[in-house]
Amino acid sequence: MKKIIITISALLLITSSLLAGEVNVFSSRHYDSDVQLYKKFTSQTGIKVNVVSGKDKALEKRILEEGKDSKADLYITSDAGRLGAAQAKGMFQRSSSSILKKKIPSNFRTSYWYGIAKRARVIYYSPERTPASMLNGLRYEDLADPKYKGKVVIRQSNNVYNQSLVASLIQNNGSKKTAEWAKGLVGNFARPAKGNDRAQILAVAAGEADLAIANTYYLALMLSGKKGAEQKAAAQKVKPFFPNQNDRGTHMNISGGGVLKYAPNKANAIKLLEFLLTDEAQEHIVNNSYEYPMVEGVKANELIAQFGLNFKQDQKTKVSSYGKKQAEALKIMMQAGWQ
Ligand SMILES: [Fe+2]
Known part of the structure; x- marks a missing residue:
């Protein structure tokens, strides 16, 4: 039966x-x-x-x-x-x-x-070395300011997350300003662009750089312990900062x-x-x-929600513009010496 x-x-x-x-x-x-x-x-x-x-x-x-x-x-x-x-x-x-x-x-x-x-592509900092108040009002655009010379890390220009970020800057500020920005940013690199997003967060934790650009979920992933105790400890030393809060919002x-x-x-x-x-x-x-x-x-998961969910997201820049401006973004990055 x-x-x-x-x-x-x-x-x-x-x-x-x-x-x-x-x-x-x-x-x-x-x-x-x-x-x-x-x-x-x-x-x-x-x-x-x-x-x-x-x-x-x-x-x-x-x-x-x-x-x-x-x-x-x-x-x-x-x-x-x-x-x-x-x-x-x-x-x-x-x-x-x-x-x-x-x-x-x-x-x-x-x-x-x-x-x-x-996901948001944000700026990471070490609260021990950089009080949050010092970053007040910070925009992606400001990272080209010579006052950040030798302080910024980000991965290579062949990475699509970076191409989309730069595409959004072209969309908002135009090609000429973005090309100037890219040159300024590369001039502020603490080291030649290398590694993945987590490597940028690790560089800030280790004091190799003061500011890093990386996606939000990587910090939570590191904090979860799934990437090992060392990365968890490093992640605990840094915080995300949500740029462009006084204008279009953080790049999404x-x-x-x-x-x-x-x-x-x-x-x-x-x-x-x-x-x-x-x-x-x-x-x-x-x-x-x-x-x-x-x-x-x-x-959102608590590991990411703890950093605040009320930040202003860029809802103005259509994400469909990222693909359209991708080739130009890469060209601008290469011309700036962003390897
Ligand atoms: Fe990713």
């Missing part, structure tokens, strides 16, 4: 997944937690999620090379600059969803791709996804995106990646 019931329930499961179908996700987000999230989606909808994870370049190459034969439905990655660049290569198709439109503020989505979570970026041009399962891809914007999924995401939730009402 038991065997029959098991067989029947297995058959039901197979039938329902055959009816519900599947969705093929290509993701460069390297979080095991995303897989748990997809499992939840499958148990709620019956839609099977097949994940291909890898580095952006490799995923993009495969999607473009396979063209019409590609089975990829949804491309999930971080940085609006990367999403915009993929869009420019014709990788996405337009998709629309009233749910996504309602939940995602207009500056964090386009008709081709949607923001799933937010996103993780996001878009439906691919030849997606065989477009409807399921949209369903998965909608699921990622549910409160349940948003909570799961922010508690694993330490990003900020896209959906209002969902709380």
